[in-house]
Amino acid sequence: MRRTFTRPEKHTVLYTQVMREIEKVGINSIVIVLVISIFVGAVITIQTNYNIENPLLPRYLIGVTVRDSLLLEFSSTMVALLLAGKVGSSIASELGMMRVTEQIDALEVMGVNPASLLILPKIIAAMFFFPILCLLSIGMGLLGGYLTCLLADVIPPSDYIYGIQYAFYPHYITYAMTKTVVYALIITSVSSFLGYYVEGGAVEVGKSSTRAVVHSCVLIILANLVLTETLLQ
């Protein structure tokens, strides 16, 4: 860990690596995040409508529920679990293969700090880009709900729009962003650690990739509990 956060050999190389990682861990995840978010927004809208049977409850509560579900849980925690699977396994297997094919040893012998060169850019890229993915997910989820109202005639779209603006706490955004940044750190550091220290061959690389996903998911759930308790008091 200490070697990861030591001063990089060259800042230009770090910048290039960060840009490359933003593309790998962030930009390449946009489509899957958007597709899942739009459908989840739609499903939450339909389910909430189905469950609100009391005619005294205003229909705009569906909009409130969709917004708060996305902000408080789905777009941060559920998207992080999705990214743990996609990005975490990819990081662990990439570093694992580099380890077993001696590419990491080659860097070490060259006098380059491999941890700083390979892991730090991944952490920076994820901590920078995951919050953007979270915001995109919130926006897409809300759009999914709106389209459902529009096309499936669940509630009038104007009620939905009123609902998603009703009693909005900007602190929820801070809460979601804080959680996402912590999850980004968990996913990248756990996966990098498990990939970086692989010993053996292809089987061990596969196992490390699986372990990276499992460990990241468990830690995300634990962090979710701690952060919710801390930030929503």
Added chain:
Amino acid sequence: MIEVKHIFKKYEDTYVLNDVSAQFEQGKCNLIIGRSGSGKTVLLKSIVGLIDLDEGEIWYGNHLFSHMESRARQEIRQEMGMLFQGGALFDSLSVEENVMFPLNMLTGQSFREKLERVNFCLDRVRVSHSNRLYPSELSGGMRKRVAIARAIVLNPKYLFCDEPNSGLDPETGMVIDRLIKELTDEFQMTTIVNTHDMNSVLEIGDKVVYIHDGCKCWEGTREEVLHTDNKDLNNFVFATRLAKQIKG
């Protein structure tokens, strides 16, 4: 010159290196030979600092490398080039980018200077006009040559080769061996080659160190290898029936 003094390395209860001492001279191809599992690779990786020793010293000239802190070690490492068994080229980089990588990381040269140096090194190992190819598009022999080009791009004082001709046919293996010898003579590097290939021993072994079960059993020149009365070494060198018949 590189010198190892009384080095020990143990994994669990087994000594993989047991009181090994040797000197590896400048301008010569120093070969470490021995059977598979004898401790050659552990010795080579200990010399470059990839494996920490339990006891003993490794000297690079006047520098006690084995006891240095990592930042001081990095300075010496910038004078090393290493050819790994599988080449260890970076998959995501092209041939040109692979060879340029140490220059990008460790020098402040302009792109033009770096490109000139890369082309010189690729030319030197006879892999010109392959700059845009990726490692997956190269044959085994070409991959080793590109790895050699990357190893020499910083003009290293020390060159390490771990089984340079493993996985290659004898003819291509010999080409790689001769290339290593040529480069050693040309740049007066201290070269250490890890091998169990007798063709390499006879072709380029200026000095040969024989490792058996983690101990240094013998050292000498390639001519002396053929006439030694060391039983273990003879069993290793003349392992085939044909070789035994020739030995008489």
